[in-house]
Amino acid sequence: MKYNIKHLLCGTMACLALSSCSSFLDESPDSELTNENWGSGGKDNATEYTTASQMEQLLTGAYGDFANEFWQLDLYIMNDAQADNAYAGEPKDQTMQIDELRISASNGSVKRDWGYLYSHISKANTIIEWIPKIKDSALTEQRRNEISGEAHFMRAICYFYLVRIYGDVPLITQYIPEISLGNIDEIYPLLYPEKETVENIYTQIVSDLEYSEANVTDYSTNKFKISKAFVRLILAQVYATKDGFSNTDWNKVKQYSQAVVQDTRYGMLDNYNDLFAVAETPSNGVLPSVNLVNEHSKESIFEVDYNSWTTLGNWAAQMFYGIDWKKFNTPSQDLYKAFTSAGDVVRRDASIMFGDVTGKWTDKYWPSNKYPYCYKLRSQEAGNIVLFRLPEAILLLAEAENELGNLNEAKNQINKVRARAELANTTATSKDNMRLAIENENRFEFAFEGKRWMDLKRRNRFKQVMQSCTDHQSEFASRISDEKLIWPIPQSELDLNANLTQNPGY
Numbered sequence: 001m002k003y004n005i006k007h008l009l010c011g012t013m014a015c016l017a018l019s020s021c022s023s024f025l026d027e028s029p030d031s032e033l034t035n036e037n038w039g040s041g042g043k044d045n046a047t048e049y050t051t052a053s054q055m056e057q058l059l060t061g062a063y064g065d066f067a068n069e070f071w072q073l074d075l076y077i078m079n080d081a082q083a084d085n086a087y088a089g090e091p092k093d094q095t096m097q098i099d100e101l102r103i104s105a106s107n108g109s110v111k112r113d114w115g116y117l118y119s120h121i122s123k124a125n126t127i128i129e130w131i132p133k134i135k136d137s138a139l140t141e142q143r144r145n146e147i148s149g150e151a152h153f154m155r156a157i158c159y160f161y162l163v164r165i166y167g168d169v170p171l172i173t174q175y176i177p178e179i180s181l182g183n184i185d186e187i188y189p190l191l192y193p194e195k196e197t198v199e200n201i202y203t204q205i206v207s208d209l210e211y212s213e214a215n216v217t218d219y220s221t222n223k224f225k226i227s228k229a230f231v232r233l234i235l236a237q238v239y240a241t242k243d244g245f246s247n248t249d250w251n252k253v254k255q256y257s258q259a260v261v262q263d264t265r266y267g268m269l270d271n272y273n274d275l276f277a278v279a280e281t282p283s284n285g286v287l288p289s290v291n292l293v294n295e296h297s298k299e300s301i302f303e304v305d306y307n308s309w310t311t312l313g314n315w316a317a318q319m320f321y322g323i324d325w326k327k328f329n330t331p332s333q334d335l336y337k338a339f340t341s342a343g344d345v346v347r348r349d350a351s352i353m354f355g356d357v358t359g360k361w362t363d364k365y366w367p368s369n370k371y372p373y374c375y376k377l378r379s380q381e382a383g384n385i386v387l388f389r390l391p392e393a394i395l396l397l398a399e400a401e402n403e404l405g406n407l408n409e410a411k412n413q414i415n416k417v418r419a420r421a422e423l424a425n426t427t428a429t430s431k432d433n434m435r436l437a438i439e440n441e442n443r444f445e446f447a448f449e450g451k452r453w454m455d456l457k458r459r460n461r462f463k464q465v466m467q468s469c470t471d472h473q474s475e476f477a478s479r480i481s482d483e484k485l486i487w488p489i490p491q492s493e494l495d496l497n498a499n500l501t502q503n504p505g506y
Helices: 012-021 052-067 069-081 093-099 108-133 141-166 184-191 198-215 228-241 250-261 316-320 333-341 345-351 390-403 407-420 431-445 452-458 462-467 472-479 491-496
Strands: 002-004 032-034 086-089 300-304 328-331 352-355 371-374 385-389
Touching: 052 069, 052 108, 052 141, 069 086, 069 093, 069 108, 069 316, 069 328, 069 385, 069 452, 086 093, 093 108, 108 141, 108 491, 141 198, 141 228, 198 228, 228 250, 228 300, 228 390, 250 390, 300 390, 316 328, 328 371, 333 345, 333 352, 333 431, 345 352, 345 431, 385 390, 390 407, 390 431, 407 431, 431 452, 452 462, 462 472
Parallel strands: none
Antiparallel strands: 002 032, 086 328, 300 385, 352 371
């Protein structure tokens, strides 16, 4: 008997079955099942994990997903070029669609980001499934709990991004074993699930994060490790997002952001530029391959630890700086003018580097002899990327205090961030003024760090800000509707899964 299921193994969800059980530890299973694929007694040769070492390897592989294309490239394009911080830059239609707010279901970024995030979830589900079953005495109970907590966090943060990008999405919390003739009826609905509501997805996110907070390590000087501060920061962000701005539980936001801010093991570096500094400068438009001067600093809550092309290399820097081709995310005139108008020279000059690209390419908005680059990623290959840092918690705490009616405490928090940028204390004197001050502070503090689009959406401010933008983005603001505040479900997924439905407006 021969049962061909190749058609099951070509979609993202089906690939999760492969990635969940076929890591770098194992050979990929055959996509065509026959009786010959089975072991003795008619049982299939399913993967089994039995050792502490295997669990550590699975966890290392899951951490490696923080270095994939979603985190090294697409996160910045979707948040900065889709908002008012940058233009698409390199004129590739896939990117121009995002910049010009006309994204389609067949867009390559729409497809690959869905795939990257679900692949990471699959790896987390595998760990969560197997870690309780490991009887190896080398796996202590404390380490077992830590690994499980880290996996729960990875699943949660991936769903947090999925739900903000795509809205209702499938909620997969089960390990998907290898497909065999004996389990195909059981596995089929796992590979082709329906969408779950945003509300239920957030319920799962909070549950995973609460579990993670109770089990991950308290603190680590290695910032490429999930710690309680990282979990609490994401909990604060989740509570600030999940119920809509007007229904936010600001006491929860305060609880979790304050826990991070009051942890004295973290603190801001004295100089803003030191966050991104490297010991060498670009030569002939090529970035150096060196470490950050201050990698794993006290300000970093989570950073990806890059070291070499042979292990884990930072290629993202080359996507935003260089003269070999026109780069992604050209800083916008609107952002540069906003920095200058606010007197925020420190953060402006740390965020934007000008160069001469005469004879290389031309640009509609900038002269060739003074062409701007995003300049927060200054080293290729070995330069770490700090994905989350302390001021996110400080500004969330300021926001919570403001919404809870504690204006003076909100001022105290925002002024910490402004002082480091060599700016005077905020002049905000009302709740509404402070809201805008915090919004602007987030823009200037985290320009080109992949935050802007999601921050504006959370505040219900995206359309208004884009309409008032002084730059080319205002031309496309008329395309923004409530429906277009999320991306479409990838067309490739709809083609393979009849249980999925497209988001309204696409």
